Amino acid sequence: xxxxxxxxxxxxxxYAWRALATGFCFAVFGLVSLLAxxxxxxxxxLPARDAETARRRAQALTHRWFGTFSRLMxxxxxxxxxxxxxxxxxMPGQMxxxxxxxxxxxxxxxxxxxxxxxxxxxxxxxxxxxxxxARWLGYIAxxxxxxxxxxxxxxxxRNHSVLVFPEGTRTVPGQPIxxxxxxxxxxxxxxxxxxxxxxRVTPPHLFKHEPWWRPPLTRPHYVxxxxxxxxxxxxxxxxxxxxxxxxxxxxxxxxxxxxxxTGAAAAHPLADPPGQxxxxxxxxxxxxxx
Amino acid sequence: MNFGPVTPPMSPxxxxxxxxxxxxxxxxxxxxxxxxxxxxxLNKDLEIDSIDAIDLVxxxxxxxxxxxxxxxxxxxxxxxxxxxxxxxxxATSAAA
Numbered sequence: 001x002x003x004x005x006x007x008x009x010x011x012x013x014x015y016a017w018r019a020l021a022t023g024f025c026f027a028v029f030g031l032v033s034l035l036a037x038x039x040x041x042x043x044x045x046l047p048a049r050d051a052e053t054a055r056r057r058a059q060a061l062t063h064r065w066f067g068t069f070s071r072l073m074x075x076x077x078x079x080x081x082x083x084x085x086x087x088x089x090x091m092p093g094q095m096x097x098x099x100x101x102x103x104x105x106x107x108x109x110x111x112x113x114x115x116x117x118x119x120x121x122x123x124x125x126x127x128x129x130x131x132x133x134a135r136w137l138g139y140i141a142x143x144x145x146x147x148x149x150x151x152x153x154x155x156x157x158r159n160h161s162v163l164v165f166p167e168g169t170r171t172v173p174g175q176p177i178x179x180x181x182x183x184x185x186x187x188x189x190x191x192x193x194x195x196x197x198x199x200r201v202t203p204p205h206l207f208k209h210e211p212w213w214r215p216p217l218t219r220p221h222y223v224x225x226x227x228x229x230x231x232x233x234x235x236x237x238x239x240x241x242x243x244x245x246x247x248x249x250x251x252x253x254x255x256x257x258x259x260x261x262t263g264a265a266a267a268h269p270l271a272d273p274p275g276q277x278x279x280x281x282x283x284x285x286x287x288x289x290x
Numbered sequence: 291m292n293f294g295p296v297t298p299p300m301s302p303x304x305x306x307x308x309x310x311x312x313x314x315x316x317x318x319x320x321x322x323x324x325x326x327x328x329x330x331x332l333n334k335d336l337e338i339d340s341i342d343a344i345d346l347v348x349x350x351x352x353x354x355x356x357x358x359x360x361x362x363x364x365x366x367x368x369x370x371x372x373x374x375x376x377x378x379x380x381a382t383s384a385a386a
Contacts, residue, residue, distance in 0.1 A: 145341055180339045244318045244345045248337070 005217055014077070018215045021076040026212055029069055030129075036065065037132045045136045055138035059115050062137060067111035073104070079205065080219060085226030086112045088195060093159040094229055095192035098199055099177055099258040100165040103206035105199045108222055109163070117155045119148065119164045149186060156190045166254060173204040177258045184250035187232035188243055196227040196254070198261030225261060301380050308373045314349050315369070318342075328370035336369075350376055356383045 005011050041058055048054035073079050089096065089112055096116065098109065110116070118139045124130045125141045134141075140151045140162070155162050166183035187194055205220035206212065232250065239246035258264065302310070308328070315321040321336050332338040338346065343363065350372075351358050356379060366372055 145344075180341070182339070182341050185341055242318070244342060245320050247342075248319055 014219075015215065015217070018078050018219065019213050022073075022078045022212045022215060025069070025073050025076065025078060028072070032065065032069075033133070034129055036061070037129065041133055041136045051138070054136060056115060058133070058136040058138070062133070063110055063114045066107045070104075070108050070111045077219065078215070079104075079222060081108055081222035081224070083108075083112055083224040083226070086224075088226045088229065089113050089161075089197075091195075091229070092161055093156060093193065094161045094195040095156065095187050095190070095232070096161055096163045096195045096197060097183065097187075097254060098163065098165055098197040099171060099262055099264070100167050100169065101171050101173075101199055101201050101204065101207060101262070101264075102220075102222075103170070105201070105222070105224075106163075106165075108224060109197065109199070112224075113161070113163070116161045116163045117152075119152060119162060145182065148182075149189060152186055153190050156192055161195075162192075166251065170208040171264060173207050175264075177255050177262070177264050179251045179254050179258075181247040181251050184232075184235075184247040184254070185243065187250065188236050188246050191231070191233050193229050194232050195229040196257060196261075198225045198227065198258055199223075200225070200262040202263075227257075227261075304373065304377055307376050307380070308369075310353060311350075311369060311372050311376065314346065314353075318345055318349065326369055328368065328373070330369050331367055332369065332372070333367070346372075354379050354383065 040061060044057040044061060045054035048057060070081060074081060089109075092115070096113075098105070100106075106118070110118075118137075119142060120134065120139050122141050122143050124139075125134055125143075138155075138160075140148065140155060142148050152162050152164075164183045164186070166179040167177060168180060168182075171177055186192070200223045201220050203216040203218060203220055204210075205216055205222075235246040235250045235253070236243065239249060312323070312326050315326055315336065315338075316323060319336070319338055319342060321338075325336060330336055332343070347358050347360070347363055354376060358379065362375060362379065363372075366375055
């Protein structure tokens with residue numbers, strides 16, 4: 001839990017500045033992404049000799065832009081961030097599995113990932129601003145389970161890394177991390193190499209339903225910890241080859257792993273020692289005169 | 291070869307279907323036996339999501355010996371719903 005700062009004039013100025021700077025950053029993000037979608041993406045991708053080259057260029061562009069954007073957010077004082085084990089992200093053909101506490105965690109992560117196919121909600125492909133870039137990037141839509149499996153399988157088969165947030169949506173602070181069995185099924189079916197990335201942000205920032213203009217009381221600090229990779233098939237062997245059992249165990253393993261490495265509440269309290277609660281409403285009380 | 295009147299297949303009773311579904315949940319998903327009750331919700335209480343349900347329906351297809359359309363399981367929420375749905379599938383295929 002973050003200590004509640006004293007409501008000094010300095011703190012008030014910092015708070016207002018962070019709210020303002022976040023708004024500015026988001027405006028820049030929207031504008032640049034829109035312009036890039038109309039100019040840079042087509043300029044780089046249309047002359048490409050094949051879809052694979054176009055995809056690689058689009059992903060490299062996104063990687064650079066997201067890295068720059070992360071530095072901008074940090075330079076303006078809205079966030080702090082650090083990453084451990086970033087070099088392990090660059091190995092191709094891995095299934096990168098991360099928890100999803102914040103709107104911008106994927107931006108921070110892609111700043112370290114020059115090439116990756118992201119699995120994204122169908123809604124993003126239906127969004128008029130996003131669908132152009134998402135196509136150039138060769139990202140994978142979560143339309144039907146069959147389509148998703150086919151696309152993700154073929155991406156891994158072509159030795160692309162695939163990024164997935166098995167929670168499917170952002171974590172609600174204070175709630176346990178819950179992961180459906182879809183991502184685990186995919187990992188098992190594709191016999192993927194799994195690389196876990198635990199994302200911790202204290203205090204919680206830009207979580208579900210939290211607007212950008214209400215930043216936390218202290219500057220949020222992101223810590224991205226890249227774990228060690230392992231073959232998903234291990235779980236299949238341990239479950240005597242029964243995929244439904246293996247998927248359940250792998251999902252549960254992830255829930256525990258990410259709870260342990262991010263301080264989120266454990267989904268299965270019996271399996272985990274009770275920890276310090278990671279979140280308190282006090283971190284987010286809107287500042288008022290005391 | 292017997293072209294005479296077909297004897298209707300033995301229809302399992304409600305309790306037999308329940309026992310079978312219960313065993314499937316344990317074998318397929320390692321659901322704790324104590325959690326399996328007729329009113330237990332598949333998704334909330336037993337953590338069986340839509341992808342898991344595909345496996346369950348496939349196994350139930352083997353059990354009933356009849357193709358099961360996904361629509362038939364659309365409104366299934368609880369273990370009791372599964373048993374009732376299987377019951378009605380067995381009853382209609384026995385009548386056919």
